[in-house]
Each structure stands twice: as structure tokens, then as C-alpha cells.
Amino acid sequence: MxxxxxxxxxxxxxxxxxxxxxxxxxxxxxxxxxxxVWDMPEPNKIIxxxxxxxxxxxxxxxxxxxxxxxxxxxxxxxxxxGSIIPFGTFYVTAKLLPEEExxxxxxx
Numbered sequence: 001m002x003x004x005x006x007x008x009x010x011x012x013x014x015x016x017x018x019x020x021x022x023x024x025x026x027x028x029x030x031x032x033x034x035x036x037v038w039d040m041p042e043p044n045k046i047i048x049x050x051x052x053x054x055x056x057x058x059x060x061x062x063x064x065x066x067x068x069x070x071x072x073x074x075x076x077x078x079x080x081x082g083s084i085i086p087f088g089t090f091y092v093t094a095k096l097l098p099e100e101e102x103x104x105x106x107x108x
Contacts, residue, residue, distance in 0.1 A: 013061045014093050020058045021089035023051035028086060058083050
């Protein structure tokens with residue numbers, strides 16, 4: 001299944017969106033409490049660095065999808081907004097991507 005996702009731009013975006021969303025939730029619900037409640041900043045630094053890189057990949061991928069699938073500005077903005085709202089990337093992959101996947105299936 002994972003190898004199938006890597007073959008398409010939408011599939012790669014799904015992987016990036018999922019890992020970015022998980023890293024964001026880890027920061028909010030695990031590493032931030034560790035940092036501010038138990039005075040343990042190290043996990044926040046590590047997960048924060050990974051999340052930062054994943055965030056950049058996510059944003060770049062959204063712009064690629066906008067160009068390649070001729071997304072309207074509203075759809076692109078919703079996808080970008082999903083990256084700063086908890087659970088937002090999961091919503092984006094569930095609600096905004098299915099029509100592109102159908103177009104890909106019909107094209108192949």
C-alpha cells in the first residue's frame with residue numbers, strides 16, 4: 001500500500017500530510033506539556049525540528065498540487081489552512097483530495 005502511494009503526487013502528498021499532522025499533534029499534546037509542565041525541552045526541540053521540515057514539505061506540496069491540478073485559490077488556501085489547525089491535514093486529505101484521485105483513475 002505504501003509503495004502505491006509513493007507512485008503518485010497525490011499519494012506522496014497524503015504521506016507528507018499524515019506525517020505533518022502527526023508531528024503537529026505530538027508537539028501540541030506531548031512535547032509542549034513535557035517542556036512547560038515537566039521542564040523537559042529536549043523532545044520539543046527534536047520533534048519541533050522534524051515538524052518544521054515536514055511543514056515546509058507540506059506547503060511546497062500544496063503549491064505543486066495547485067499548479068499540476070489547477071486548483072482554485074480557495075482550495076489551495078483551505079489546504080494551507082489545514083497545516084496550522086490541529087487535525088487539519090487529515091481533513092484536507094479526506095475532503096479535498098478524492099476528486100483528484102478520481103481524475104487520476106479515469107486518466108490511467
